[in-house]
Amino acid sequence: MLLRSWSAGDAAAGEALLPIVYSELRRIAGHHMRRERPDHTLRPTDLISEAYLRLAEGAKPDWQDRVQFFAIAANTMRRVLIDHARSRNADKRGGQLTLVPFDDAAVGDAQPFDLLALDDALHALAEHDTRKARALELSYFGGLGQAEVAEVLGVHVNTVARDLAFARAWLRRRINEFA
Secondary structure, X not given: OHHHHHHOOOHHHHHHHHHHHXXXXXXXXXXXXXXXXXXXXXXXXXXHHHHHHHHHHOOOOOOOOHHHHHHHHXXXXXXXXXXXXXXXXXXXXXXXXXXXXXHHOOOOOOOXXXXXXXXXXXXXXXXXXXXHHHHHHHHHHOOOOHHHHHHHHOOOHHHHHHHHHHHHHHHHHHHHHHO
């Protein structure tokens, strides 16, 4: 009820919604942050805040249910992390940073994986097969189980399992091609 009121323009409903959904948003944010490098400047609380602000400022869809809300929130968190990574990479390439002599530079700033490469590969997969890309996005970034992904996509859970297996293999191959 709060989701529908919020999408209809009731800002108070959006404010009332946050305490109710915060623990689940925190779980999703934690899921995202576990895949990031240990010295990441964003914390789960920052990620939740930024994602929630983007959801509040943008045009709110006609929310169907809580699963759809969490799927969109998870995707918004992913976009926040990608924007943050792009900004960080721009800074690394001479943005607003001062030059540091190599001897003083911190070595070993490696991430568990390259989020930008993953994002590019996911976009390429979406051009190839939108449903498979969406299933992977909901599962990997959204932390949804296969049954929940099936519900969001309106397909059988076995279809989701096949889509995820294909998407993971496709992404692995695509990322390794450019590594």
